[in-house]
Amino acid sequence: MTSQTLHEPAIELANLCKVYSGKGGSRLQALQGVTLAVRQGEVFGFLGPNGAGKSSAIKSIMGLITPSSGSVRIMGQPATDPDSRQPVGYLPENPSFYDTLTAEEYLLFVGRSFGMKWVTLRQETERVLKLLEIWDARKRPLRSFSKGMVQRVGIAQVLVHDPAILVLDEPMSGLDPLGRALVKEIILDLKSRGKTVFFSTHIIADVEEVCDRVGVILNGELRAVEEVREVMAAGVHGYRLKIRDTESGEIEEVTIHRPALSGYLHGLTPRKEILLMEPVRRNLEEFFLELVKGAAAPGPEAM
Amino acid sequence: MRFVMFITLKGFFRDRLVHGLLISLVFFAAIPSLSNLSMRQVTELSITLSLSMISVLQLVLAVFLGGTSLWKDIERRYAFSLLALPFSRGRYLLGKFLAVALFTLGVAVVLGCVTCAVVTIAAASYPPDRPIVWWNLLLAIGMDACKYILLSSFAFLFATVSSSFFLPVLGTLAVFMVGSASQGALEYLGSSEAATMAPLFKRTVSYLYYLVPNFSAFDLKVNAIYGIPVSGRGMILTLLYFVAYLGAVISLAMLLFSRREMK
Structure with missing residues (x-):
């Protein structure tokens, strides 16, 4: 990696548009001026309802479809160049491999x-197959695998060459709860090792747990890009307090709006003891739903 | 490219179609007995039947293996992960095509050996009047393999633009029929029977002759059956024609495939 590529965004979409032409001259605008930069070393969650344009954006990144206008760059290289995919591991949605x-x-x-040396490749293959818990099934043809096992193979083939950038289209799809927990663990491990992970999902809880930033795409438009931490912090709109009267021993629970908290605390008499104070927050799901329903104002396309 | 070729070849060996082709080899066992029905031309008939059998099997391979190899990758979504690997679509397509071409050659070698055994058995039961020219027999099988490799390239070309199974398979069959008849059609146009035909029609057909492949040029069956010497110059010209035509078709297929949207 050169010093120049160190400062490049891992993935950069610039004013990306994609129009699909159908039969009878019909046209579908799948992406409308999507501009986004995914930083090196971050875990970026790409959220959106079905048909919002998530897969079109990911396919543009991987060079599977050609943008109608705009550009895609991976580590500064145009995505149209096959060499740009050298540092990338890709998991397609509902993956399928030579069975x-x-x-x-x-x-x-x-x-x-990916040009791996044979010895290293053997070791890495064993490592990732064991990590994904499919080592015992490694000699079986893929046609005998269940959907969840194929998904695990898909994740294993992403990891085997230890890429700097991982592009995952619905990585939790088809996995049981154990598998999902394992994938989240893997993503967190990748994050700790400075890898860039760009993944699309419908499961908002997964974004909350593993992502640094989240982008919300609706009808082909990127409506918001936010730091997950900030969304969670900004979402605190009140506090729930558990208070005990030291004389009577009674315990009461009250919910105070955030602006009123200070005044409420000053007004407490000395015999009131605060047992618990916890924030009442708007979670990422509510943030997402507000955007989807148009309740929130459209955010600028962030960089 | 070579890794795509290797896994494609591996897939062929585990494919049901190929198992079916191997089973069809038992028909070769019947050729010596069938050839004895001709009474006097036992060896000639055994060569004819063997070469025809090879042609049929190679045609099945070219149409179904060539026509479905790329199509299946797209239809079953294998291509989504393959095309995200760090090589161009052109190299991927070339890898797949080379696998089909190598497999066709391999089948030709195996069937060539089987043919030699079959003809030897037939000739032993009824010695031929003229000596068997083994070299001609092998050349006929080799040129036949070239013909079907060229036909496979058309199957790939159709598969690059088609989302359905029908165009690669039926289109390849159509090219086979047209390519097998093109030489005859041109010769007919030059004959006295075609004197009354409209000049525009004749000119159009002659242009088409240069556009569609000429599979008759690859046909050395008569030389193999009757031991007629093969023209070295003719062979070289046919091989040059094969290389140039194959290069043009595969280049066009690569160009079209590089623009295909993998929706």
Whole structure:
């Protein structure tokens, strides 16, 4: 990695538009002027309802579709250049792999395609297959795998060459709760190792747990890009207090609006003891739903 | 590219179609007995039947393996992960095509060996009047393989633009029929029977002759059956024609595939 690429965004979409032409001259605007920069080393969640344009954006990043206008760059290189995908691991939505091959054979193929040395590749294949808990099934053809197991192979083939950037389209899809927990753990581990993770999901709780930033796309437009931490902090609109009367021993629970908190606390008599004070927050899901319903004003397309 | 070729080849060996082709090899076992029905031309008939059998099997391979190899990758969504790997679509397509071409050649080698065994058995039961020219037999099988590799390239070309199974398969069959008849059609236009035809029609057909492949040029069956010497110059010209035509079709396929939207 050169000093120049260190300062480049990992993924950069500039005024990206995509129009699909259908039969009978019909046109569908899948993306409208999407501008976004995903920083190196961050975990970016891409949220949006079905048909919002998440997969179109991801396919543009991976060079699977050609933008109608605008550009996509990966580490400063145009996404149209196959070399730009060298530092990228990609998991498509509902992945499917050559079902006559075994999981191990497929991973070896992927690793060799990325130019990995044979010895390292063997070790990494074993490591990721064990990490995804499909080591025992490695010699079975993929056609005998369940949907969840294929999803695990998909994640394994993303990890096998240890990419700097991971683009994951619905990585939790088809996984059982254990699998989802495992993937979240993997994403957090990647984050701790400075990897960039860009993933789309419908599951807002996953974004809350693992993401640094979140982008919300609606009808092909990027409506908001926010720091998850800030959304969570800004979402505190009141506090729930549990108060005990030291004389009578009675315990009462009150909910105070955020601006009124200070005045309320000053007004408490000395015999009132605060047992618990916790914030009442608007969560990411409410933030998302407000955007979807148009309740919140459209945010600027952030960089 | 070579990794795509290797996994594609691996997939072929585990494919049901190929297992079916292997089973069809048992028909070769019947050729010596069938050839004896001709009484006098046992060896000639055994060569004819063997070469025809190879042609049929290679045609099935070109149409179904060539026509569905790329189409299946797209239809079953394998291509979404493959095309995200750090190589161009052109190299991916070339890797897939080389796998089909190598497999076709491999099948030709195996069937060539089987043919040699079959013809030897037939000739032993009824010695031929003229010696068997083994070299001609092998050349006929080799040129036949070239013909079907060229046909496979058309299957790939159709698959790059089609989202359905029908165009690659039916289009390839149509090219096979047109390519097999093109030489005959041109010769007919030059004959006295075609004197009354409209000049515009004749000119159009002659232009089309240069556009569609000429599979007759690859046909050395008569040379193999009757031991007629093969023209070295003709062979070289046909091979040059094969390389140039194949290069043009595959280049066009690569160009079209590089623009295809993987929705």
